[in-house]
Amino acid sequence: MNINFDNNIPIYIQIVEKLKMDIISGKLVPGDRLPSVRDLAFNLKVNPNTLVKALNELESLNLIYTERTNGKYVTSDITLINKIKDSLAHTISSNYLKNMADIGYNMEDTITYLKENK
Amino acid sequence: MNINFDNNIPIYIQIVEKLKMDIISGKLVPGDRLPSVRDLAFNLKVNPNTLVKALNELESLNLIYTERTNGKYVTSDITLINKIKDSLAHTISSNYLKNMADIGYNMEDTITYLKENK
Amino acid sequence: MNINFDNNIPIYIQIVEKLKMDIISGKLVPGDRLPSVRDLAFNLKVNPNTLVKALNELESLNLIYTERTNGKYVTSDITLINKIKDSLAHTISSNYLKNMADIGYNMEDTITYLKENK
Amino acid sequence: MNINFDNNIPIYIQIVEKLKMDIISGKLVPGDRLPSVRDLAFNLKVNPNTLVKALNELESLNLIYTERTNGKYVTSDITLINKIKDSLAHTISSNYLKNMADIGYNMEDTITYLKENK
DNA sequence: GTGGTCTAGACCACA
DNA sequence: GTGGTCTAGACCACA
Numbered sequence: 001m002n003i004n005f006d007n008n009i010p011i012y013i014q015i016v017e018k019l020k021m022d023i024i025s026g027k028l029v030p031g032d033r034l035p036s037v038r039d040l041a042f043n044l045k046v047n048p049n050t051l052v053k054a055l056n057e058l059e060s061l062n063l064i065y066t067e068r069t070n071g072k073y074v075t076s077d078i079t080l081i082n083k084i085k086d087s088l089a090h091t092i093s094s095n096y097l098k099n100m101a102d103i104g105y106n107m108e109d110t111i112t113y114l115k116e117n118k
Numbered sequence: 119m120n121i122n123f124d125n126n127i128p129i130y131i132q133i134v135e136k137l138k139m140d141i142i143s144g145k146l147v148p149g150d151r152l153p154s155v156r157d158l159a160f161n162l163k164v165n166p167n168t169l170v171k172a173l174n175e176l177e178s179l180n181l182i183y184t185e186r187t188n189g190k191y192v193t194s195d196i197t198l199i200n201k202i203k204d205s206l207a208h209t210i211s212s213n214y215l216k217n218m219a220d221i222g223y224n225m226e227d228t229i230t231y232l233k234e235n236k
Numbered sequence: 237m238n239i240n241f242d243n244n245i246p247i248y249i250q251i252v253e254k255l256k257m258d259i260i261s262g263k264l265v266p267g268d269r270l271p272s273v274r275d276l277a278f279n280l281k282v283n284p285n286t287l288v289k290a291l292n293e294l295e296s297l298n299l300i301y302t303e304r305t306n307g308k309y310v311t312s313d314i315t316l317i318n319k320i321k322d323s324l325a326h327t328i329s330s331n332y333l334k335n336m337a338d339i340g341y342n343m344e345d346t347i348t349y350l351k352e353n354k
Numbered sequence: 355m356n357i358n359f360d361n362n363i364p365i366y367i368q369i370v371e372k373l374k375m376d377i378i379s380g381k382l383v384p385g386d387r388l389p390s391v392r393d394l395a396f397n398l399k400v401n402p403n404t405l406v407k408a409l410n411e412l413e414s415l416n417l418i419y420t421e422r423t424n425g426k427y428v429t430s431d432i433t434l435i436n437k438i439k440d441s442l443a444h445t446i447s448s449n450y451l452k453n454m455a456d457i458g459y460n461m462e463d464t465i466t467y468l469k470e471n472k
Numbered sequence: 473g474t475g476g477t478c479t480a481g482a483c484c485a486c487a
Numbered sequence: 488g489t490g491g492t493c494t495a496g497a498c499c500a501c502a
Contacts, residue, residue, distance in 0.1 A: 071475080
């Protein structure tokens with residue numbers, strides 16, 4: 001695992017987003033065991049506490065769960081993963097349309113713009 | 119002018135964005151004089167220092183300029199406004215495509231998704 | 237504010253419980269501003285980070301919210317407070333009945349027991 | 355024997371509680387011989403060390419005793435079993451009343467609540 | 473070896 | 488002054 005951290009965004013949030021994307025995109029497979037907190041922190045070159053904070057966020061989203069003394073695992077709840085994936089697609093799409101509308105592009109203009117600039 | 123502030127984003131940034139949008143979308147007309155800092159701060163219910171910080175940002179983008187003793191004006195440089203508008207459209211569009219790609223939608227999928235969910 | 241900490245339960249959880257109870261029971265009034273993180277941590281004689289962890293939990297329950305640079309406030313959402321209160325009453329009551337059942341008291345026995353030992 | 359372990363509570367404690375309940379409720383009869391540590395650990399799918407730890411707890415409560423080379427037995431001290439049962443009923447009942455009081459239910463309210471929600 | 477908690481202390485942006 | 492983030496480092500229970 002490797003992240004190019006952006007200095008303007010809290011590290012733990014970037015870790016949350018990265019792992020969330022890896023789960024949603026299937027790079028992290030449901031049921032997989034994550035590396036230990038210490039190992040992952042070491043690899044990402046962050047303090048273990050920072051990583052713990054990120055993992056706690058993911059756990060509160062139910063995207064990972066903890067087996068005491070054993071490790072942390074990616075959820076096996078594929079329905080949940082898909083629900084989060086759909087909700088993300090919806091949120092970023094409607095935000096995008098709103099942002100484009102704010103600068104004067106309506107729905108059609110926006111789609112035309114996207115197609116022309118691919 | 120009226121803004122529903124989001125408590126999780128710095129106020130001065132929200133003001134910058136709002137004014138930038140108003141200029142780009144034409145709600146604020148090139149050459150227009152802005153209300154005085156004092157009035158604008160009062161209307162927005164923010165600390166004048168916060169407003170000054172926002173206006174400084176806009177001035178450094180050349181979207182407004184200051185006439186000593188006279189006030190602050192929206193730039194008349196329509197070319198600049200359009201350039202910023204284009205660059206914004208480009209940035210948010212390519213961010214959007216990247217975000218959708220991260221969760222497994224390619225260009226075509228994304229456009230289909232947008233159309234179906236309009 | 238004052239808490240007699242039980243050494244067997246994480247401090248931050250005891251703080252969460254205490255504040256939750258204070259909100260639910262009305263000791264903390266909806267809309268009230270909490271003392272600053274530093275002050276509260278000092279009074280409770282815990283590290284500010286520990287307090288922050290507790291407050292984050294409460295915020296994720298929507299029982300408090302943060303105004304950036306201004307402080308933290310008890311939610312004004314009385315409906316939510318009542319919902320949490322009801323759900324708590326339900327949870328601890330059904331747990332209680334289950335525990336009593338496990339040692340051989342049925343519903344009637346349990347109520348009799350409660351009445352006799354008041 | 356079968357336990358649905360809760361990953362957030364130490365396994366050995368869950369075993370202690372389960373066996374305690376089985377003794378108190380009479381599922382395990384006074385004087386009965388327990389299965390061997392090895393068998394019981396195998397059945398519960400836990401590490402034998404974990405089971406030993408649980409059994410030691412029960413032995414220190416005098417709920418079971420060890421006959422050297424012969425095995426472990428449920429106590430025949432019915433007075434003790436009843437004492438523990440009573441003390442448990444008392445503890446969980448007074449905790450329950452305290453918890454309900456904390457969220458604004460007095461003794462009468464609590465009993466009414468229990469009756470209405472049975 | 474696994475995760476969990478806590479402290480001390482530093483540094484930051486914002487208003 | 489307000490909250491937010493991060494690190495270094497220690498100590499713990501559990502399996």
